[in-house]
Amino acid sequence: MTVFADVQPVRSLAGQAYARLREAIDAGELRPGMRLREEDLATRLEMSRTPLREAVRRLEAEGFFTRDSRTLVVMTLDHQAVSELYAMREVLEGTVAAFAARHASEGDVALMRDLHAIEAGLLTRPQELARHNERFHSALNGAAHNRYLLKALNALRDARALLGSSTLLDADRAGQAHAEHDAIVSAIEARDPIRAEAAARDHIRAAGRERLRRLMQAS
Structure with missing residues (x-):
């Protein structure tokens, strides 16, 4: 039960991070081709890197982010x-x-x-x-x-x-x-x-x- 209680807040924060990053993409605040650092995003969202990384993985899977070496990049459509x-x-x-x-x-x-x-x-x-x-x-x-x-x-x-x-x-x-x-x-x-x-x-x-x-x- 303790493990479940610890996991739930992380997942909730990851959902918040995902929603706020999607809003930033939709609003043009995170533009196609923009290079990002996870630590900067964590500061922007005022949360730890753990829920942020879960949100970023989801956005990568959905095709919104990609990686150039270790740098996160907002996807550009060709x-x-x-x-x-x-x-x-x-x-x-x-x-x-x-x-x-x-x-x-x-x-x-x-x-x-x-x-x-x-x-x-x-x-x-x-x-x-x-x-x-x-x-x-x-x-x-x-x-x-x-x-x-x-x-x-x-x-x-x-x-x-x-x-x-x-x-x-x-x-x-x-x-x-x-x-x-x-x-x-x-x-x-x-x-x-x-x-x-x-x-x-x-x-x-x-x-x-x-x-x-x-x-x-x-x-």
């Missing part, structure tokens, strides 16, 4: 991985839009339209726009009313955390995305699943092209 990720996003998010055209309630449609209107006022505030974009896509995903699609999209969301800063930080891309969102919502309002899927696929393809352009510039 050109092929980014292409594969956006290919899957195109399939899944196109399907989401088609399902939403069939199954969205009037409330779902009103919410998407309201979020799109708010988006128009954020086009010159890129950081806020990037956060708002997640809310728009969350509403769109919910409007599909399919729990299995949501699970698949959540798995892709984990990988998207390794892409780095949002493409919406570029003013031209932000304006294009706003127009693309309008096309998606308009097709859903018209209850046209074919047009909705095509609009969503166009949107993801455009985002993917911008992401790959940035990747080539960086290399």
Whole structure:
């Protein structure tokens, strides 16, 4: 019983460390390619190395961290991985839009339209726009009313955390995305699943092209 009591707090702290490191990756505080030392992370999280190491092992297994010699590195997605990720996003998010055209309630449609209107006022505030974009896509995903699609999209969301800063930080891309969102919502309002899927696929393809352009510039 004593051993069990000793193990439980460590596991609880490891879970906390994992959650806080994931939040840091999602927020862009730990960026792709960043080199890290476990002692620095332990100081950042204000905890001992034992629970931290358990959290790091889990993040390594999930593909968020890798090692270069003894140094911990936040994983960077290469050109092929980014292409594969956006290919899957195109399939899944196109399907989401088609399902939403069939199954969205009037409330779902009103919410998407309201979020799109708010988006128009954020086009010159890129950081806020990037956060708002997640809310728009969350509403769109919910409007599909399919729990299995949501699970698949959540798995892709984990990988998207390794892409780095949002493409919406570029003013031209932000304006294009706003127009693309309008096309998606308009097709859903018209209850046209074919047009909705095509609009969503166009949107993801455009985002993917911008992401790959940035990747080539960086290399």
